[in-house]
Amino acid sequence: MSELSVEHLLGIKYLKPNDIDVIFKTADHFKEVINRPIKKVPSLRDTTIANLFFENSTRTKLSFELAEKRLSADVINFSAGQSSVKKGETLIDTVNNILAMKVDIVVMRHGNVGAGVFLSKHVDAKIINAGDGTHEHPTQALLDSYSIREKLGTVKGKKILIVGDILHSRVALSNIFALQLQGAEVKVCGPTTLIPKYISSLGVTVETNLKKALEWCDVANVLRVQHERMDIKYFPSTREYTQLFGINKEILDNLGKKIVIMHPGPINRGVEITSDVADSNDAIILNQVENGVAVRMAVIYLLAQQIKR
Amino acid sequence: MSRKNLLNSKDIEIILHRLACQLIENHDDFSNTVLIGLQPRGTFLANRLAQLLNTEYAIKDLKLGLLDITFYRDDFGRKDKPLAAKTNEMDFLIEGKKVVIIDDVLFSGRSIRAALTALQSYGRPEQIELLVLIDRRFSRHLPIQPNYRGRQVDAINKEKVLVTWAETHKKDAVYIESL
Numbered sequence: 001m002s003e004l005s006v007e008h009l010l011g012i013k014y015l016k017p018n019d020i021d022v023i024f025k026t027a028d029h030f031k032e033v034i035n036r037p038i039k040k041v042p043s044l045r046d047t048t049i050a051n052l053f054f055e056n057s058t059r060t061k062l063s064f065e066l067a068e069k070r071l072s073a074d075v076i077n078f079s080a081g082q083s084s085v086k087k088g089e090t091l092i093d094t095v096n097n098i099l100a101m102k103v104d105i106v107v108m109r110h111g112n113v114g115a116g117v118f119l120s121k122h123v124d125a126k127i128i129n130a131g132d133g134t135h136e137h138p139t140q141a142l143l144d145s146y147s148i149r150e151k152l153g154t155v156k157g158k159k160i161l162i163v164g165d166i167l168h169s170r171v172a173l174s175n176i177f178a179l180q181l182q183g184a185e186v187k188v189c190g191p192t193t194l195i196p197k198y199i200s201s202l203g204v205t206v207e208t209n210l211k212k213a214l215e216w217c218d219v220a221n222v223l224r225v226q227h228e229r230m231d232i233k234y235f236p237s238t239r240e241y242t243q244l245f246g247i248n249k250e251i252l253d254n255l256g257k258k259i260v261i262m263h264p265g266p267i268n269r270g271v272e273i274t275s276d277v278a279d280s281n282d283a284i285i286l287n288q289v290e291n292g293v294a295v296r297m298a299v300i301y302l303l304a305q306q307i308k309r
Numbered sequence: 310m311s312r313k314n315l316l317n318s319k320d321i322e323i324i325l326h327r328l329a330c331q332l333i334e335n336h337d338d339f340s341n342t343v344l345i346g347l348q349p350r351g352t353f354l355a356n357r358l359a360q361l362l363n364t365e366y367a368i369k370d371l372k373l374g375l376l377d378i379t380f381y382r383d384d385f386g387r388k389d390k391p392l393a394a395k396t397n398e399m400d401f402l403i404e405g406k407k408v409v410i411i412d413d414v415l416f417s418g419r420s421i422r423a424a425l426t427a428l429q430s431y432g433r434p435e436q437i438e439l440l441v442l443i444d445r446r447f448s449r450h451l452p453i454q455p456n457y458r459g460r461q462v463d464a465i466n467k468e469k470v471l472v473t474w475a476e477t478h479k480k481d482a483v484y485i486e487s488l
């Protein structure tokens with residue numbers, strides 16, 4: 001099988017295990033492509049892609065744009081800050097105006113949960129969710145799993161810990177879905193205020209003691225505390241958070257085993273992770289970024305394949 | 310569906326020896342030549358030729374690459390069933406080299422067109438030649454002709470030329486199937 005079972009990439013929860021397999025196998029080929037002297041293939045030269053970012057982003061936007069350009073697609077970029085959204089235009093109007101310019105694929109980040117699903121029902125284009133509020137960030141989860149697979153050979157049967165602000169994290173939710181789909185065990189760790197109340201209904205376990213959690217895991221995916229999404233205080237101080245949930249070299253050295261450290265970025269050095277850990281050989285943070293381009297190329301390529309020509 | 314045997318394993322062996330000799334005639338000791346088999350089916354022929362050149366004709370250090378052209382095809386999104394990419398095994402650049410593209414059947418010429426584009430990613434070769442086992446006449450969509458051919462056949466478009474290799478189908482053979 002070399003096709004996706006879905007028409008859009010709205011979230012990991014809509015995918016089947018085979019979809020992840022197809023995406024990773026395709027990404028393997030693109031990883032080879034982006035390590036060549038000429039890092040470009042002409043597959044999507046007849047495809048136009050709009051990157052609509054209603055929320056700030058640096059790495060995801062650059063990664064998507066690079067992936068699109070390496071596939072030879074035509075790319076237009078849009079950031080809400082400089083647009084008519086500020087003048088009161090609705091989402092569907094904004095997008096339909098862009099589609100009137102003959103766009104085939106829309107990559108969208110939006111602050112509202114379900115914005116991608118909503119759009120997919122109202123406009124005639126392939127939608128790729130690049131993050132919708134605190135809901136899902138499917139390409140990030142795919143590149144995280146891809147990086148684990150690359151480092152450890154497989155995701156199946158591995159113990160993956162997600163540490164930090166689980167409540168506000170779309171990365172955490174997409175990761176939980178993606179890891180479980182591939183047969184991994186998932187545990188979350190963080191202040192109880194930042195762990196959703198019914199998270200165990202997703203089949204994950206909860207641990208509030210960081211040391212115990214790290215002793216259990218093969219991989220620790222460290223998340224940033226998302227101050228911008230917090231309307232109230234969830235913990236007394238950043239300093240206290242760092243003392244209880246910050247990962248430093250000392251904790252890792254005392255584990256008696258090596259674990260893989262991941263971080264989706266942007267890193268708050270000295271808060272959730274110290275510099276010496278983030279820059280150590282156990283961290284695959286920059287591999288994640290590199291793999292992000294290959295995985296996004298695979299997703300775009302596979303969806304573009306379905307467009308009627 | 311009827312199937313006609315066009316070449317048996319003995320015929321193929323003779324053809325491979327002839328093709329190897331023709332290559333030697335033009336490429337001498339292959340010091341500046343690379344052979345490139347096209348994924349998926351050209352790779353069997355490329356491997357066989359490389360092996361033959363090495364064992365029977367004492368050509369050592371032959372450079373052999375396997376090239377996947379999936380991302381360079383011109384029918385992206387136009388096929389009922391999409392093609393899955395295969396691995397690229399090109400661990401050298403072709404800058405200034407003489408390249409021989411190897412494929413099993415030459416039909417429309419579009420795969421070769423894609424291969425020519427794909428090769429641009431690996432440098433500017435001195436020249437590119439084409440070697441095919443079966444050259445189907447009267448079916449070309451593009452002005453592409455082989456430099457070395459195993460056998461030329463006049464198959465009509467409705468017919469299919471099937472090449473089987475001992476590696477995958479137990480025996481070497483070429484068939485013409487009419488649907």
